[in-house]
Amino acid sequence: MLLMSKDTRIKHIMLPPSRREFRDIYVVFELMESDLHQVIKGNDDLTAEHHQFFLYQLLRGLKYVHAGYELCSQLCICDFGLARVSFNDAPTAIFWTDYVATRWYCAPELCGSFFSKYTPTIDIWSVGCIFAQMLLGKPLFPGKNVVHQLDLMTDFLGTPPPESISRIRNEKARRYLSSMRKNQPVPLSHKFTKADPLALRLLERLLAFDPKDRASAEDALSDPYFSGLSNSEREPSTQPISKLEFDFERKKLTKDDVRELIYQEILEYHPQMLEEYKRGGDQLSFMYPRLASIFIEHILFKQ
Structure with a gap:
């Protein structure tokens, strides 16, 4: 076929x-002539306007995906091999994988199996890592394994507060984070010395350790960083697709x-x-x- x-x-x-x-x-x-990784790697002359436009297009696509589980953007988002449909009444039989091949862009809750069910904010974290790589020219959290990945995150973002740790259902992950040395967050301006302050304020909203503190794609698009570029009337949106379209997700299929x-x-x-x-x-x-x-x-x- x-x-x-x-x-x-x-x-x-x-x-x-x-x-x-x-x-x-x-x-x-x-x-496609290239992918975003090759664009970042092969072009030392990318401007702040390039970074802004790439991120804007990526968030536009995610806004549509998160609203209706479909896609529309000038920048192509591909490879949904491990994508899952998220319904509030989804049965526990649905498998929520904690395996992510591209670990460097993996949200903390995936690295530590913090929760039994995830939210669209895991995508927002990945977008934050991609944006950081655009600004920095290299990956922000190049972890060698899951533990190293979490160490890099907490070394940079600081140890999560007790209230965030207490919400983690996985006892091992909760115990591990509680036993970590207490780190204060590194000011983003120390790491990204040439970046626009508005870009760093948005990056901080995307890379919040606690998923409830991350901006949604829609909220991020209204951030001052996109002033003059963002227009909610032009940004794609849709109604969620009927659950019946994803009924197969609720069944065990041979x-x-x-x-x-x-x-x-x-x-x-x-x-x-x-x-x-x-x-x-x-x-x-x-x-x-x-x-x-x-x-x-x-x-x-x-x-």
Whole structure:
């Protein structure tokens, strides 16, 4: 099966050669010339205006994601491999992973498994780490392991106050933080000597150790740092998608179940075959048009 996607909107979906032989999925996105990491690493001449614009676009995208679990931004946000849907009435059966491959951008509550359920503020922390890297030119918390990661955070941000530690449900994490040496926060101006004071005030709101103290994406967009750039009427927003759209998150699905659900989704773009499917028919094979085969070969093997 081939999915062709641009700006998160699926443009064309083709059926697999056979429903029973449906095994592989190819996702083809528009080619981006670079990613933000390479932009920061490869450009020593980025200006304060670049930093402001990148952060603004990133927060615009997150505002939309957090409001309705979808995406819209000039800056492309990708790789939702471990993303989870958050509903207040979500059953405890839903798995909330504490594994994050990019540890350097991982919120403290994820590093320490502080809570059994997380909030959108874990994304805000990551945005703060990205913003800090833009301003600094290198990662702010390059931890070698989870413990080292927490040490770097508390060395810079200070030891969290007792009231924040007391809200942590994980006893081991609570005990570890309580036993740490007491650190005072390092003034951001000492670390980011050339940064705009307004940028540092916003960074402080993004990198609050306690998730309840972090700004939301919407609040951050109204920060004085974005004066003259932010316009709430132009910023994307939406209503939350119906919980029914994510009903599969509440169930334990086998690989065959997932394959069948994906196949049903494919059929939404092939009305005639969808009708046959609803009548109980089973199209055993589907031949790709010759032109489509050539295109797929070009996409997968030539580029």
